[in-house]
Amino acid sequence: MCKGLATLPATCLKSAKDIKHKISFLLQKPEPQAADQKQMKDKTAAAKRVPTTAEVEKWKESFSHVMSSEMGRMVFASFLRSEFSEENMDFWVACEDYKKTAPSKLPTRAKQIYQQYIAADAPNEVNLDAATREETRQNVENACWSCFDEAQKMIVTLMEKDSYRRFLNSKLIQDLCQTQPTAAREKKEKKNCDCAENRQALTGGA
Structure with missing residues (x-):
């Protein structure tokens, strides 16, 4: 009879639960008013699982792998939140969503993003140099899909030159890496258990 998770050390189970909790913590932050409902559903689904070994290893290879992965962005955003710099990821997401905005809504949405992230004393002001900030301000006056590029x-x-380097050495990534062998053992034990049960069924029926 397979005992499954009951055979695993309590510390391993606790570690996996801690990782899920850290990722789920992202969902506690209110979404912007213009946020896409599908994006929220995707985040909810992603937060219910722990990243695989392959995913974590990909993130460690390059920052582009982090940004191209929904789960990667969520975990990285969680790290940014711990450093009080989550506005950088929020701005990136806002820019990506903006590129999908209907032409008639571009001016209004552009002003919202500018006021939220770029204007002086903006609620979630990102770190831009004066020239880029002014260029963006002028672009917003004639809003187009590339005005925030x-x-x-x-x-x-x-994010790549600064936060990503610390992310790679963070406790969050270390915890994820340490959790992976446990997940692998669970999968292997389940497979072995299934095979044993199948053999038992065959021999019992012979």
């Missing part, structure tokens, strides 16, 4: 590139560079 330069500002977005600068924030991506900032």
Whole structure:
């Protein structure tokens, strides 16, 4: 008879639960008013699982792998939150959503993003140099899909050169890496158990 998770040390189970809790913590932050409902559902689904070994290893290879992964962005955003710099990821997401905005809504949405992240004393002001900030202000006056491109590139560079390096050495990543062998053992034990039960069924029926 397979005991499954009951055979695992309590510390391993606690570690996995801690990781899930850290990722789920992202959902506690209110979404912007213009947030896409599908994005919220995707985040909810992603927060219910622990990243796989392959995913974590990919994130360690390059920052682009982090940003191209929904789970990667969530985990990285969790790290940014611990450093009180989550506005960088929020701005990046806002820019990506903005590129999908209907033409008739571009001016209004552009002003919202500018006031939220770029204007002086903005609630979630990102770190831009004066030239890029002024260029973006002028772009917003004639809103188009590319008006935040330069500002977005600068924030991506900032995250990659600064936060990403600390992310790789963070306790969050270390915890994820330490949790992976447990997940692998669970999968292997389940597979072995299934095989044993199948053999038992065959021999019992012979």
